[in-house]
Amino acid sequence: MRADKNMIQRLTQYIKSFSFWDFLVGMKVTGSYFWKKKITIQYPEESTPVSPRFRGIHALRRYPNGEERCIACKLCEAVCPALAIKIEAEPYADGLRRTTLYEIDLFKCIYCGLCEESCPVDAIVLTNMGDYHIEQRGENILTKEKLLAIGDQYEVQIAKDRAEDKAYR
Amino acid sequence: MLNNIYMIAIIFAKAIAIVIGLIIMVLLLTYLERKVIGYMHVRIGPNRVGPRGWLQPVADTIKLITKEIIIPTASNRFLFVLAPAISFGTALIAWAVIPFDQGVVVANINAGILYVLAISSLGVYGIMIAGWASNSKYSLFGSLRAAAQSISYEIAMGFALIGVMMAAGSLNFQAVVMAQQGGFWHWYWLPLLPLFMVYWISGVAETNRLPFDVAEGESELVGGFHVEYSGVTFALFFFAEYANMVLISALISLLFLGGWLSPFQSIPYVEFWFAWVPGPVWLLIKISFFLYCYLWFRATFPRFRYDQIMRLGWKVFIPLTLIWIIVIAFAVQLKIGPWFASG
Numbered sequence: 001m002r003a004d005k006n007m008i009q010r011l012t013q014y015i016k017s018f019s020f021w022d023f024l025v026g027m028k029v030t031g032s033y034f035w036k037k038k039i040t041i042q043y044p045e046e047s048t049p050v051s052p053r054f055r056g057i058h059a060l061r062r063y064p065n066g067e068e069r070c071i072a073c074k075l076c077e078a079v080c081p082a083l084a085i086k087i088e089a090e091p092y093a094d095g096l097r098r099t100t101l102y103e104i105d106l107f108k109c110i111y112c113g114l115c116e117e118s119c120p121v122d123a124i125v126l127t128n129m130g131d132y133h134i135e136q137r138g139e140n141i142l143t144k145e146k147l148l149a150i151g152d153q154y155e156v157q158i159a160k161d162r163a164e165d166k167a168y169r
Numbered sequence: 170m171l172n173n174i175y176m177i178a179i180i181f182a183k184a185i186a187i188v189i190g191l192i193i194m195v196l197l198l199t200y201l202e203r204k205v206i207g208y209m210h211v212r213i214g215p216n217r218v219g220p221r222g223w224l225q226p227v228a229d230t231i232k233l234i235t236k237e238i239i240i241p242t243a244s245n246r247f248l249f250v251l252a253p254a255i256s257f258g259t260a261l262i263a264w265a266v267i268p269f270d271q272g273v274v275v276a277n278i279n280a281g282i283l284y285v286l287a288i289s290s291l292g293v294y295g296i297m298i299a300g301w302a303s304n305s306k307y308s309l310f311g312s313l314r315a316a317a318q319s320i321s322y323e324i325a326m327g328f329a330l331i332g333v334m335m336a337a338g339s340l341n342f343q344a345v346v347m348a349q350q351g352g353f354w355h356w357y358w359l360p361l362l363p364l365f366m367v368y369w370i371s372g373v374a375e376t377n378r379l380p381f382d383v384a385e386g387e388s389e390l391v392g393g394f395h396v397e398y399s400g401v402t403f404a405l406f407f408f409a410e411y412a413n414m415v416l417i418s419a420l421i422s423l424l425f426l427g428g429w430l431s432p433f434q435s436i437p438y439v440e441f442w443f444a445w446v447p448g449p450v451w452l453l454i455k456i457s458f459f460l461y462c463y464l465w466f467r468a469t470f471p472r473f474r475y476d477q478i479m480r481l482g483w484k485v486f487i488p489l490t491l492i493w494i495i496v497i498a499f500a501v502q503l504k505i506g507p508w509f510a511s512g
Contacts, residue, residue, distance in 0.1 A: 020366075023470070030209040030469040040213045 069123035076115035256295030311393025315384035328490035418459035
């Protein structure tokens with residue numbers, strides 16, 4: 001209580017503090033929220049909308065005829081700031097250049113999306129799957145088979161996201 | 170001889186019934202606490218174990234019972250294990266004098282209020298011994314705070330009870346409740362309003378609940394007096410805290426809100442519509458209201474600063490109760506009705 005306050009201010013302050021005015025105001029706020037609709041999203045069953053630009057787990061895509069898109073140009077390997085991509089390549093029996101080894105280390109990856117931007121054939125992409133986990137040591141390395149499998153599994157979603165975002169690329 | 174054994178058996182059965190009822194209350198309270206606070210945070214709270222999360226407290230109990238009890242090497246083993254037992258015991262024995270209806274009580278003693286006051290003061294020993302026996306600085310700080318707080322608020326609580334005692338002219342709980350006959354406006358909360366508020370706030374402080382939970386103070390003291398406790402020993406402290414919350418709610422219902430009396434007494438017609446409701450149900454409704462307030466306070470208020478708690482206890486509550494005791498003395502002497510007309 002400061003000395004320069006006048007009588008009426010002091011009196012109102014006394015009345016306020018003895019009638020628990022501020023406490024009741026606070027309790028009114030929490031009390032009103034008690035009846036409000038709950039905004040919780042129950043995660044495994046429900047999820048928030050995901051942007052088509054979301055950068056989640058990686059995938060290697062194929063052409064509609066089943067042929068791998070990747071031509072082993074190694075631009076992604078070169079651009080990767082975290083050195084998470086490792087590629088080895090040699091010409092296949094049919095004369096086309098393909099990767100024999102394509103590995104992404106998920107622990108190194110920073111999900112910047114530069115690999116996707118650099119890819120001339122849209123082979124390596126970041127899907128919008130943000131919820132995956134690693135159970136065993138070594139599972140953090142995504143091999144070529146795994147990447148292609150992810151691509152096959154989510155191809156519809158990947159194509160849809162790319163189409164939605166096409167105008168801005 | 171046979172008669173004596175029969176009496177003891179009856180008392181024993183009553184005690185068991187109270188303990189079981191209390192355990193159910195505490196289990197429900199832990200569930201509802203998380204649910205109510207969740208709702209006030211616009212969340213939905215626990216909803217995974219059992220339908221709508223109803224079995225969550227059972228899961229927690231199983232977890233606490235099966236967990237390892239860790240006894241710190243530097244602790245005093247005997248006192249370390251004794252402390253939760255003291256807390257638990259004092260939380261239970263106060264219920265001996267709480268009447269649930271006319272004549273439904275384990276021990277109908279004349280000095281019931283005095284007994285409750287004594288027992289609730291004993292509860293702080295459990296906390297103090299726990300803090301000291303743990304041999305940890307956080308525990309010790311927590312227990313010192315709890316001790317200082319309990320002692321400060323006990324005085325205000327005692328004065329509030331003196332007001333009730335003067336108004337009712339008795340220390341027996343049943344007599345206090347029967348003196349409040351006559352419906353909502355005849356209960357003591359109105360003539361003793363300042364004492365009612367003081368008793369309620371002191372009760373919150375006495376049970377170390379938010380906003381007065383500096384004894385636990387998880388943000389500065391980790392967990393206060395029970396930092397070192399785990400498993401069943403922790404569960405006992407936890408149970409004691411919640412049982413004390415129920416006890417304070419029951420006491421305040423009995424002393425200021427007419428206990429098992431219907432709020433519609435002496436209102437024509439309405440009184441008879443609710444005449445079929447048994448007394449214990451009214452008591453339970455009143456207890457539930459105060460328990461809800463406990464949770465409401467916890468969801469609303471931040472923790473008080475320690476010196477503010479002490480200032481509130483010593484410089485606001487004690488003078489306030491002293492003044493109101495004098496007012497009550499005059500009111501009783503002058504037979505100001507409807508409360509003190511018969512007194």
